[in-house]
Amino acid sequence: MASGKEPISLLLTGAWVLTMDPDQEVFCPGAVAVTGPEIVAVGPPEELTARYAPARTLHYPEGLILPGLINAHTHAAMSLFRGLADDLPLEEWLNSHIFPAERLLTGDFVYWGTKLAVAEMLLSGTTTFCDMYLWADRVAQAAAETGIRAVVGEVLYDFPSPNYGPPAAGLAFSEALCQTWQYHPRVNVAIQPHAVYTCSPDLLQACGDLAEKYGTRLIMHLSETPHEVADCQARYGATPVAHLSNLGLLTGRLVADHAVALTDADQELLAASGAGVAHCPESNMKLASGIAPVSELLARGVPVGLGTDGCASNNNLDLLQEVDTAAKLQKVGKLDPTLLPARAALALATRGSARVLGLAGEVGVLKPGLKADLVVIDLNQPHLTPLYDPFSHLVYAATGADVQTVLVHGQVLVQDRQLKSFDLNETLARARELARQLKS
Numbered sequence: 143m144a145s146g147k148e149p150i151s152l153l154l155t156g157a158w159v160l161t162m163d164p165d166q167e168v169f170c171p172g173a174v175a176v177t178g179p180e181i182v183a184v185g186p187p188e189e190l191t192a193r194y195a196p197a198r199t200l201h202y203p204e205g206l207i208l209p210g211l212i213n214a215h216t217h218a219a220m221s222l223f224r225g226l227a228d229d230l231p232l233e234e235w236l237n238s239h240i241f242p243a244e245r246l247l248t249g250d251f252v253y254w255g256t257k258l259a260v261a262e263m264l265l266s267g268t269t270t271f272c273d274m275y276l277w278a279d280r281v282a283q284a285a286a287e288t289g290i291r292a293v294v295g296e297v298l299y300d301f302p303s304p305n306y307g308p309p310a311a312g313l314a315f316s317e318a319l320c321q322t323w324q325y326h327p328r329v330n331v332a333i334q335p336h337a338v339y340t341c342s343p344d345l346l347q348a349c350g351d352l353a354e355k356y357g358t359r360l361i362m363h364l365s366e367t368p369h370e371v372a373d374c375q376a377r378y379g380a381t382p383v384a385h386l387s388n389l390g391l392l393t394g395r396l397v398a399d400h401a402v403a404l405t406d407a408d409q410e411l412l413a414a415s416g417a418g419v420a421h422c423p424e425s426n427m428k429l430a431s432g433i434a435p436v437s438e439l440l441a442r443g444v445p446v447g448l449g450t451d452g453c454a455s456n457n458n459l460d461l462l463q464e465v466d467t468a469a470k471l472q473k474v475g476k477l478d479p480t481l482l483p484a485r486a487a488l489a490l491a492t493r494g495s496a497r498v499l500g501l502a503g504e505v506g507v508l509k510p511g512l513k514a515d516l517v518v519i520d521l522n523q524p525h526l527t528p529l530y531d532p533f534s535h536l537v538y539a540a541t542g543a544d545v546q547t548v549l550v551h552g553q554v555l556v557q558d559r560q561l562k563s564f565d566l567n568e569t570l571a572r573a574r575e576l577a578r579q580l581k582s
């Protein structure tokens with residue numbers, strides 16, 4: 143080029159760029175240069191404008207740019223069960239309300255429920271979600287079509303599924319899913335047995351073998367409640383964590399969703415294994431499951447990410463609210479306001495979740511070579527003014543409603559609070575219609 147500048151597809155500038163690198167590199171003001179799906183540079187705007195000739199520029203003089211948020215555990219299509227049954231214990235909630243409603247599910251319900259959830263997630267700054275549900279093929283389809291990044295897995299258990307039928311067919315379904323999506327740039331597949339109380343040791347071991355074969359994560363609910371731990375002790379003479387260890391499944395491949403009711407020995411086993419934890423504080427509070435020992439797990443070096451769990455037990459998918467809750471729950475749980483400070487809390491929803499899901503080489507941090515998954519927060523608002531510390535505002539003052547623009551894989555999926563990649567009104571209309579059918 144005559145200018146001598148390197149052509150790139152997009153340059154974003156903002157009042158702040160938080161890279162979320164472990165060294166906490168912050169630029170004020172800052173810019174991010176993007177070519178195709180990747181970040182090519184992060185730095186001061188004058189440096190990047192001197193180096194690059196962007197085809198498109200997005201200037202946010204009152205904007206804060208950070209990595210896209212990563213929801214490490216959800217059941218996206220449960221967005222259609224939001225508010226269906228509240229204020230009940232987990233076992234009663236699952237057995238009397240959720241499992242019966244799920245027997246009426248269809249692939250279409252899952253597809254539109256997932257699209258509804260993706261709309262909510264993108265508009266509130268989530269760029270990757272890890273989903274456990276039925277008809278995971280339709281979840282994958284919804285993720286592929288909407289432009290979001292996802293880790294999907296078919297939920298597996300010992301009883302027949304309305305999707306794949308008899309339990310044995312679940313493993314074949316999961317294997318086919320692995321093969322179908324193996325080379326997709328944004329959709330990853332994991333093996334996802336439901337829990338130790340719904341899956342036999344044989345099924346769990348078969349799941350572990352399949353995860354090993356395809357080099358994917360093995361993801362399950364684990365030690366979610368004291369009731370689950372007591373039940374597992376009675377049945378197998380071991381805590382859920384020790385039970386998995388006995389089965390040879392406690393490895394760096396494992397993601398333990400919830401991990402609330404943990405003994406010291408459980409925590410040591412988790413730390414020694416390299417397994418990760420998906421912390422879901424609002425679901426744990428709403429179902430009164432307890433407080434996960436996140437500060438202790440982090441101190442022991444256990445990778446911890448942040449999830450919302452399904453919409454029926456939260457009841458939203460707003461990760462900025464979840465970060466706020468996570469920080470405050472650690473403090474009140476131990477009556478110690480110094481626990482899980484803002485920087486560490488925000489790390490859970492970015493590089494923490496990325497590491498737990500095995501995506502650390504792709505997303506979670508803004509740096510050259512990683513995927514251009516990022517979010518712009520609109521700072522020009524009363525509740526975000528003045529600003530002394532951007533980490534403080536993101537964790538304790540901002541919500542998903544402050545998200546202005548969202549990129550995934552270098553594509554602008556939300557711009558100035560408008561969803562660009564699919565039809566929001568069609569999705570809302572379908573969701574209302576499906577809810578009418580469910581109710582009748």
Ligand SMILES: [Zn+2]
Nearest residue numbers: 363399451452
């Ligand atoms: Zn869950």
